[in-house]
Amino acid sequence: MLDVAAGNYVPNAVIVITDGLITASGSALAVPAGAQVIDLGDETLLPGLIDAHTHLMARMGDGADSYVQTLATESLARRALDGAADAKATLLAGFTAVRDVESEGSGYADLDLRDAIEAGLVEGPRMQGASRGIAMIGQYFPFGVAWDQPEFPVGAQLVSGVDEARRAAREQIGHGADLLKVYADWREPTLSVEELRAVVDEAHRFHCKVAAHATTTQGIANALAAGVDSIEHGDHLTPVLLAEMKAKGVTWVTTKGVVWEEMRKAHSPAVQAKIDAFVAMVSANLATATRLGVRVASGFDPGSAADHGRNAVEIEALASFGLGNLGALRAATINAAALMGWADKVGALTPGHYGDLIAVRGDPLADIATVQHVSFVMKGGLVVRDDRR
Structure with missing residues (x-):
């Protein structure tokens, strides 16, 4: 059994799970005496x-207009069923808890999915849901819809001004959001610091955290000035911004698995050079984050349908970009649990935590790719996957 916090293995491990x-x-x-025994032999417990x-509610296609097509052609009932399928795929891949950061145009269906999982109606991980997301008018999907279609569905709750931002926050919290998601930028910074701060103030008043989509340097700076709890993506972070994140206790949620996969494909020299430069920037920022003690x-x-259940790609990417195998595993267990406020519930195999565990064949500290080949999954003491059967 891997003790993720200590970074070492516990031999001949026994875990007792009751209720x-x-x-x-x-x-x-x-x-x-009288316990049901599950002997996993020489596999490694995590x-x-x-x-x-x-985004469990998102099953977008590959085309440029796939987002528009999804909003135009899929009912909310269909989107909910898609979410249930994605939740099961995620759980079977060994992810027993997720932070779902915005429903991508399916309203509050992510919160319904969360509640259905908790009630045992569908199989899926433990969830925290951000509901609709909050973005600036004209700066989130769908793009390219005719101007005379003002009622066309949108991918987030679009606002303009402090009052509208505050109202959106209150509406989403009122409908049961566990956290709020704001878009501090798109291609350029979008919501103002004042608009972002209005959302943060409302969320913190109700003990909700705020996740900020922020990729540009100025967008990240605006989000930090407003007091958000996490920077999502953080593509163009700087050492100065990382130092501010450390001082304020802000978490960096990386989302770099797709880039890592693109890095290993064949590209033209010009495209490959851009990818290599981006990877170098990410690796440097991860090294700085590690040195400063920023939580990752x-x-x-x-x-997309193809990506749900492949979540462990991100872990392998983080290891490759400089966190190392143990650091990447911590990012997907104790660090993520702390961000969610669930450090006493998930992310560790110690007394008091849920009986959520997985098994892999091999040594993930030596070969991080093993986490992409989970052979056993248990959630709350119930076996949901066992490849020995």
Whole structure:
């Protein structure tokens, strides 16, 4: 069993789970009388993995107009069914908890999915949902819709001005959002610091955190000035901004798995040079984040049917970009759990935590790719995947 916090293995591990919670864990513990025994032989036990940036309601295609087509042709009922399928795929891949950061035009259906999973109606990971997301008018999907179609569905709740931003925050919290998602930029900075701060103030008043989509340097700076709790993507972070994140306790949720996969494909020299430069920038920022002690959490950002269930790609990417195997595993367990405020519930195999665990064949500290080949998944003491059967 890997003790992720300590960074070492516990040999001959025994975990005792009672009523869905871990009551004992350690080496060569006595098995309580009458317990159901599951012997996983020489496989390696890990805490259930956590994806801190997913979109379970999103199954967009590859074309430029796929987002528009989804909003125009799929009912909310269909989107909810898609979300259920994506949730199951994510759970079977070993991710027993997720932070769903915006429903991509399906309203509050992500919160309905969260509640259905909790009620046992569908299989899926434990969820925190951000509901609709909050973006500036004209700066989020769909793009290219005719101007005389003002009622066409939109991918987020679009606002203009402090009052509208505050109202959106209140509406989403009122409908049960666990956290709020703001778009601090798109191609350029969008929502003002004042608009962002209005959302943050409302969220924090109700003990909700705020995740900020922020890729540009100025967008990141605006989000930090407004007091957000996490920077999502953070493509153009700088050492100065990372130092501010450390001082303010802000988490960086990386979403770099797609870039890592693109890096390994064949491209023209010009495209490859751009990818290489981006990867170098990300690696340098991760090194700075590690040196400063900035919390890094793993988030794959899947948005297509093919990507849901491949969330562990992000873990392998983080290891490759400089976090190392243990650092990447921490990003997908204890760090993500701390961001979610669930450090006492998930992300570790210690007493008091949920009985959420996975098993892999091999040594993930030596070969991080093993996390993409999970053979056993348990959530709350219930086996949801067992490849030995």
